[in-house]
Amino acid sequence: MSAISELSSITRRKGKVTPEEKKANRRDNKAAYIFLLPWLVGLVAITIGPMLMSLYLSFTDYNLLQPPEWTGLHNFTRMLSDARLHNSLRVTFTYVLIGVPLQLGVALLIALVLDKGLRGLPFYRSVFYLPSLLGGSVAVAILWKQIFGTTGLVNQVLAMFGIQGPGWISDPSTALGSIILLHVWTFGAPMIIFLAGLRQIPNMYYEAAKVDGATTLQQFWRITLPMLSPIIFFNLVLQIIGSFQSFTQAFIVSGGNGGPSDSTMFFTLYLYQKGFGQFDMGYASAMAWVLLLIIGVFTAINFIASKYWVFYDD
Amino acid sequence: MPLFPRPANAAKKHAEAPNAGARRRSRKAGAVAAAIAAVMALSACGGGAAPQNADGTVELRFSWWGGDKRAQLTQEAIKQFEAENPKIKIKPEFGDWSGYWDKLATQVAANDAPDIIQMDEKYITEYSSRGALLDLSKYDIDTSKLDEAALNAGKGAKGLTGIAAGINAATILANPAVFQAAGVPLPDDTKWTWDDFGRIAAEITAKSPKGTYGAAAYGTDEASLGVWLRQNGKSLYTSDGKLGFEPSDISEWWAFLKELSQKKAVPSASEVVEAEAAPLDQSGLATGKNGMAFWWSNQAPALEKASGGDLKILRFPTKTGSAADSELWYKASQFWSASSRTKHPQETAKFINFLTNNVKAGEALLADRGVYPNSDVRAAIQPKLTPADVKVVKFIDQIKDELGEAPAPPPKGAGAIQEIIKRYTSEVLFERLSRGMPARRRPMR
Numbered sequence: 001m002s003a004i005s006e007l008s009s010i011t012r013r014k015g016k017v018t019p020e021e022k023k024a025n026r027r028d029n030k031a032a033y034i035f036l037l038p039w040l041v042g043l044v045a046i047t048i049g050p051m052l053m054s055l056y057l058s059f060t061d062y063n064l065l066q067p068p069e070w071t072g073l074h075n076f077t078r079m080l081s082d083a084r085l086h087n088s089l090r091v092t093f094t095y096v097l098i099g100v101p102l103q104l105g106v107a108l109l110i111a112l113v114l115d116k117g118l119r120g121l122p123f124y125r126s127v128f129y130l131p132s133l134l135g136g137s138v139a140v141a142i143l144w145k146q147i148f149g150t151t152g153l154v155n156q157v158l159a160m161f162g163i164q165g166p167g168w169i170s171d172p173s174t175a176l177g178s179i180i181l182l183h184v185w186t187f188g189a190p191m192i193i194f195l196a197g198l199r200q201i202p203n204m205y206y207e208a209a210k211v212d213g214a215t216t217l218q219q220f221w222r223i224t225l226p227m228l229s230p231i232i233f234f235n236l237v238l239q240i241i242g243s244f245q246s247f248t249q250a251f252i253v254s255g256g257n258g259g260p261s262d263s264t265m266f267f268t269l270y271l272y273q274k275g276f277g278q279f280d281m282g283y284a285s286a287m288a289w290v291l292l293l294i295i296g297v298f299t300a301i302n303f304i305a306s307k308y309w310v311f312y313d314d
Numbered sequence: 315m316p317l318f319p320r321p322a323n324a325a326k327k328h329a330e331a332p333n334a335g336a337r338r339r340s341r342k343a344g345a346v347a348a349a350i351a352a353v354m355a356l357s358a359c360g361g362g363a364a365p366q367n368a369d370g371t372v373e374l375r376f377s378w379w380g381g382d383k384r385a386q387l388t389q390e391a392i393k394q395f396e397a398e399n400p401k402i403k404i405k406p407e408f409g410d411w412s413g414y415w416d417k418l419a420t421q422v423a424a425n426d427a428p429d430i431i432q433m434d435e436k437y438i439t440e441y442s443s444r445g446a447l448l449d450l451s452k453y454d455i456d457t458s459k460l461d462e463a464a465l466n467a468g469k470g471a472k473g474l475t476g477i478a479a480g481i482n483a484a485t486i487l488a489n490p491a492v493f494q495a496a497g498v499p500l501p502d503d504t505k506w507t508w509d510d511f512g513r514i515a516a517e518i519t520a521k522s523p524k525g526t527y528g529a530a531a532y533g534t535d536e537a538s539l540g541v542w543l544r545q546n547g548k549s550l551y552t553s554d555g556k557l558g559f560e561p562s563d564i565s566e567w568w569a570f571l572k573e574l575s576q577k578k579a580v581p582s583a584s585e586v587v588e589a590e591a592a593p594l595d596q597s598g599l600a601t602g603k604n605g606m607a608f609w610w611s612n613q614a615p616a617l618e619k620a621s622g623g624d625l626k627i628l629r630f631p632t633k634t635g636s637a638a639d640s641e642l643w644y645k646a647s648q649f650w651s652a653s654s655r656t657k658h659p660q661e662t663a664k665f666i667n668f669l670t671n672n673v674k675a676g677e678a679l680l681a682d683r684g685v686y687p688n689s690d691v692r693a694a695i696q697p698k699l700t701p702a703d704v705k706v707v708k709f710i711d712q713i714k715d716e717l718g719e720a721p722a723p724p725p726k727g728a729g730a731i732q733e734i735i736k737r738y739t740s741e742v743l744f745e746r747l748s749r750g751m752p753a754r755r756r757p758m759r
Binding site: 065 | 412413415416419420422423440441444445446582583584585587588590591727729730733736737738740741744746
């Protein structure tokens with residue numbers, strides 16, 4: 001729609017709507033829908049359709065090869081006694097509850113340092129952002145595997161100091177930690193958002209605080225943090241949702257089996273194994289809806305809690 | 315030049331009354347949009363019309379798992395087939411074992427299965443019992459020259475859904491270079507016991523540079539467990555599709571592995587886990603880091619090629635010290651199966667028949683998928699075999715009289731067994747469970 005027709009629709013609204021104008025409006029709507037169509041087709045065919053299908057499948061026994069059979073809530077009741085599923089929830093919650101705050105903390109720290117007006121800021125910004133572009137990729141997960149392997153880079157460096165490091169990724173007690181570290185390393189996206197947020201804080205607050213003799217730390221607690229809280233909130237919501245769904249790193253690093261001994265068996269990975277490895281697509285679909293529910297609950301909690309700590313300037 | 319050249323009369327159209335023009339435009343746009351939507355919906359369904367070209371050529375898709383060597387050999391066999399059958403084109407799809415089954419399951423579910431499928435015994439019941447595989451006995455495939463045991467392995471409730479591509483046996487492959495460097499003599503595999511195996515492996519580790527171990531750990535698949543159970547009078551599965559062992563039988567197996575690990579006869583727990591993910595040509599045996607390792611006999615030539623040296627095929631150790639008690643068996647290394655939904659069952663059967671019975675296919679494939687189950691082809695390709703292939707054929711022949719009974723076919727759901735065993739093996743090696751425990755948790759779902 002051109003600017004002119006938009007403007008004319010404003011003027012039109014003031015007066016009475018003639019039948020002719022009504023027709024024109026309808027025509028405009030039609031045009032809009034036609035332009036929306038490619039997206040709508042995608043939404044229906046690629047998102048909503050499969051979602052409804054998976055909702056249906058979650059109430060069935062479906063082995064991929066034969067038509068699904070309705071089993072009601074059986075898949076959901078099975079989850080209650082599935083020890084591996086409970087373990088996968090534990091792994092996923094550990095990952096989210098440790099990984100997200102850690103990643104946001106690092107992102108904020110780096111953003112604060114960069115905001116101090118470093119020379120060559122664009123360069124550093126790009127360098128720090130780079131892992132975010134790569135971190136979710138298969139290549140980096142493979143690289144990670146090499147770095148943290150028994151004879152990998154980390155252990156070679158440790159060996160210089162006479163320390164025999166464990167097989168970080170192949171030892172069940174450190175494997176999840178290595179993947180959390182990989183996640184923390186991809187702090188670039190929230191960092192960029194923090195950086196933009198920091199730029200938005202009016203300088204006069206800091207100037208006034210300085211006049212009153214506030215220390216840097218006081219300025220951070222009293223000005224930066226409250227002013228930045230909407231941005232922190234935004235990052236928190238996004239990262240929690242994203243982390244619950246993370247799959248690639250664990251899949252590659254563990255070679256697809258969530259090993260060693262299920263220590264990196266994320267909920268999504270278990271879902272994938274159930275669906276595609278064990279021909280239990282009904283159960284996998286039910287798991288997907290449980291994950292959606294969990295993410296929904298977390299997001300709701302986030303929004304409710306935000307009333308108590310997020311400060312909007314306007 | 316403009317990116318989207320307008321038709322010559324476009325300008326004229328615009329000059330028309332705006333209302334009429336808009337109506338026509340939107341009607342046209344609606345039609346275009348509907349057409350786009352229809353095409354998208356159709357292509358989303360997959361499959362569509364059978365890929366038969368105007369000139370009558372038929373394209374078949376053929377998928378297998380395996381490494382580079384197998385890909386080369388198989389492509390050569392395809393070339394030979396296409397030369398004989400110019401109207402049939404074979405499109406290969408191949409990849410690693412680890413991703414193969416996920417992909418196949420998805421393709422079958424999406425009604426997009428390859429026409430010819432390389433199948434494994436762990437999965438054949440899973441697929442055939444659900445009607446995903448074609449009953450090949452209904453088509454023109456000559457099975458008269460096949461070894462009976464190999465032929466029977468592909469038979470099930472739904473008919474002949476797989477034809478053995480090769481015959482295999484569980485073996486221990488030894489790298490003589492590692493033995494020599496450690497100054498340890500190779501064992502006499504007709505007489506050795508499991509204790510000998512542990513002792514020799516520990517000795518190699520002790521006398522080798524750091525990072526080299528006497529043997530790879532077993533317990534990363536079910537083959538070695540199958541041998542162990544059979545030597546103890548049990549089996550992985552029973553003929554009625556249940557587990558053929560008790561928790562106590564299997565905990566002994568892990569207890570011995572733990573013992574091997576403690577005396578460093580096998581790599582550390584972390585290294586075992588890392589080795590699981592390595593492809594064949596980066597395995598400990600191929601890189602000279604392991605003196606011995608557990609492999610199927612058909613994998614020996616590929617491993618030999620990767621290691622760049624000579625490998626020796628050994629029988630499994632026994633409890634009694636007599637090869638007669640080794641309880642090995644001939645396994646169908648892989649099967650040729652066909653999708654039950656193939657649009658060209660005749661041509662698919664023709665290709666499987668070619669792979670099974672044609673000497674030219676045999677000359678291309680050699681012994682990569684195991685010893686040829688067709689006795690005529692086996693004899694005809696003998697002179698073409700590489701020294702490594704000959705070794706495999708000889709080994710299969712040598713153990714002929716020591717074989718135990720043919721094992722029961724894996725039941726539905728057996729595809730998960732490898733992951734389950736791997737998981738508990740790492741729990742045992744990392745001492746996260748007491749060694750009696752894993753068996754008590756029922757390993758099947």
